[in-house]
Amino acid sequence: MGHTIEQIAAALGAEALGAVDLEVTGLAEPARAGPDQLALAMSEKFLADLSNGAARAAVLGAGSDWQALGLKAAIIAPRPRYALAGLTAAMDRGPGIAAGVHATAVIDASARIGAGAAIGPFVVIGRGARIGANARIDAHASIGAEAAIGDDAVIHAGVRIGARVRIGDRVFIQPGAVIGGDGFSFVTPEKSTVERARETLGKAAAPAASQSWTRIHSLGSVVLGDDVEIGANTAIDRGTIANTEIGDGTKLDNLVHIGHNVRIGRDCLICGQVGSAGSTVIGDRVVLGGQCGLSDNIVIGDDVVAAGATKIFSNVPSGRMLMGSPAVKMDTQVEIYKAMRRLPRVMKTVEALQKAVFNRGQND
Numbered sequence: 001m002g003h004t005i006e007q008i009a010a011a012l013g014a015e016a017l018g019a020v021d022l023e024v025t026g027l028a029e030p031a032r033a034g035p036d037q038l039a040l041a042m043s044e045k046f047l048a049d050l051s052n053g054a055a056r057a058a059v060l061g062a063g064s065d066w067q068a069l070g071l072k073a074a075i076i077a078p079r080p081r082y083a084l085a086g087l088t089a090a091m092d093r094g095p096g097i098a099a100g101v102h103a104t105a106v107i108d109a110s111a112r113i114g115a116g117a118a119i120g121p122f123v124v125i126g127r128g129a130r131i132g133a134n135a136r137i138d139a140h141a142s143i144g145a146e147a148a149i150g151d152d153a154v155i156h157a158g159v160r161i162g163a164r165v166r167i168g169d170r171v172f173i174q175p176g177a178v179i180g181g182d183g184f185s186f187v188t189p190e191k192s193t194v195e196r197a198r199e200t201l202g203k204a205a206a207p208a209a210s211q212s213w214t215r216i217h218s219l220g221s222v223v224l225g226d227d228v229e230i231g232a233n234t235a236i237d238r239g240t241i242a243n244t245e246i247g248d249g250t251k252l253d254n255l256v257h258i259g260h261n262v263r264i265g266r267d268c269l270i271c272g273q274v275g276s277a278g279s280t281v282i283g284d285r286v287v288l289g290g291q292c293g294l295s296d297n298i299v300i301g302d303d304v305v306a307a308g309a310t311k312i313f314s315n316v317p318s319g320r321m322l323m324g325s326p327a328v329k330m331d332t333q334v335e336i337y338k339a340m341r342r343l344p345r346v347m348k349t350v351e352a353l354q355k356a357v358f359n360r361g362q363n364d
Contacts, residue, residue: 003090005057005073008038012086014059017066018073022057027091030055038087041069042080059083095156097136111143114151132169144180150226162238168226168248176233180222183237183244183260183278186213216240218260225249231256231272240278247284265302283318305330 002023009016024038030049033039039055041047041064050058050069057073059080060066066074077083101107101119111125114133124142125131131143132151141155144163149155153171161167162180173179188211220239225248230236234256238244244258247266257275258264265284274288277296286300289308294300301318311325323333 002036005038005075008087008090009075011090012075012077012083014078014083015076016073017076018057018071020073022073024057027087028053028055030058033058038075040084040087042077042084059087095136095138095154097138108145120157126163138175147180156232162222164221165223165238166221167224168228170227171224172229174230174232174234174254177230178235179224179230180238181235182218183216183240185216185218185240185260185278187216188213220244220261222246225266228252234258237262237278253290259296271308307333 002025004020005022005024006016006020025036026038027040028034028037030039030041030046031052033053033055035054035056037055039050039053039058041050041058042061044061047064047069050071056071058066058069058071059075059077061080062076062078064076097118097120099118101113102121102123104121105119105123105125107113107119107125108127108129110127111129111131113119113131114135116134117131118136120137120139122140123137126143126145126147128146129143130148131137132149132153134151135149135153135155137143137155138157140157141159143149143161144165146163147161147165149167150169150171152169153167155161155173156175158176159173160178165180190211192211218238218240220241220243222236222238222244224246227249228246229251231252231254233254234252236244236246236258237260239261242261244261245263247264247268249267250264250270252270253272255273256270259276259278261279262276262282264282265286267284268282268286270288271290273291276282276294279297280294280300282300283302283304285303287305289306289310291309292306293311295313298312299315300312301316301320303319304316305321306312306327307323307330309325310322310327312322312327316322321330322328323330324336328336
C-alpha cells in the first residue's frame with residue numbers, strides 16, 4: 001500500500017513540494033531507488049547519487065534544489081535524520097506475528113492475555129503471567145511465572161523473560177535477549193583474594209589456602225520502564241534483594257550486559273558490548289559508547305557521555321564527558337593521546353641529551 005508525498009510530509013511535519021499527489025511504496029538509498037520509492041538523500045554527499053537511481057521523489061535537507069536534481073516531488077526536512085525515524089516507523093511491517101494465539105503456544109491456565117495480543121508459535125507463558133493489550137510475542141519466546149508484559153510490547157523470537165520480571169508499555173526486545181537471569185554473585189567462607197586485592201591495591205600476597213565460592217541467590221527481579229528497547233542477545237540480571245531497574249525511554253544495544261542490582265535512569269543510550277558490574281547506579285540521559293566497562297558499586301551522574309571503550313572505575317559527576325582507560329575527561333584524554341604520539345620523538349631527544357651529558361662527563 002502506497003503513501004502520497006503530501007501524506008508523508010504531513011505525518012512528519014515537513015514541507016512537501018512539487019507533485020505532492022505522487023505515491024511511493026517504500027524507501028531506498030538514492031543510487032538504488034526505483035520510480036515508486038522515496039529516495040533518502042538527506043545529506044549533501046548523497047545528492048549526486050540521485051542521478052544513478054530512478055527516484056521521482058526524495059527527502060532532502062533544507063536548501064536543496066529539488067528541481068535541479070531532476071525530481072518531480074520532494075519532502076524538505078529541517079532535521080533529516082529525525083525525519084528518518086518517522087519514515088521508518090511508517091514503513092516498518094513489523095515481525096509479522098499473526099493475530100491471535102498460535103495453536104502450538106503453551107499458556108498456563110492462570111495467565112492473563114490482554115485484548116488484541118498476538119502469541120506466535122511455540123511461545124511458553126508461565127503461571128500467573130500477564131500479557132498486555134496488543135502485545136506481540138514472536139516464536140519460541142518464553143515468559144516466566146508471574147511476569148508482566150505491558151501494552152503494545154514487542155517481544156521478538158527466542159527472548160527469555162524470567163519469573164516476576166516486569167516490563168512496561170511499548171517495550172521492544174530483540175531476538176535472543178535474556179531478561180531476569182540470576183546475578184553473578186558469589187562469596188567465600190574466608191576473605192577472598194579479590195577482597196584482599198581491593199583492600200591493599202594488590203600489595204598483599206595471595207593466600208596459599210584454596211578458596212571455594214558459594215552462590216548468593218537472586219531474590220529480586222528486573223523492572224523495565226515504558227518505551228525501553230533491548231538489543232539482541234543482551235542480558236539483564238535480576239537483583240539480589242532489590243530489583244535491577246531500567247528507566248523509561250532507555251535504549252540498550254546488542255550484547256550489552258547489565259549486572260545484578262544495577263539501576264539505570266531515563267532516556268539513556270547504552271551501545272553494543274557495554275558491561276556494567278553489579279550495584280552501579282547510572283543517571284538520566286547517560287550515553288555509553290560501545291565496549292565501555294563500569295565497575296561495581298559506583299555512581300554515574302546525569303548527562304554523562306563516555307566514548308567507546310572507556311573504562312570507568314570510580315564515581316562520575318553529572319555532565320562529565322569521558323574517554324580512555326582509566327576514564328579521564330575527554331579533552332584530557334585527547335591531550336594524552338597527542339602526547340603518546342609524540343613519545344618516539346621525545347625519546348630520541350632524551351637519548352641525544354643523555355649521550356651529550358655522558359660525552360661531556362668523559363671530556364671533563
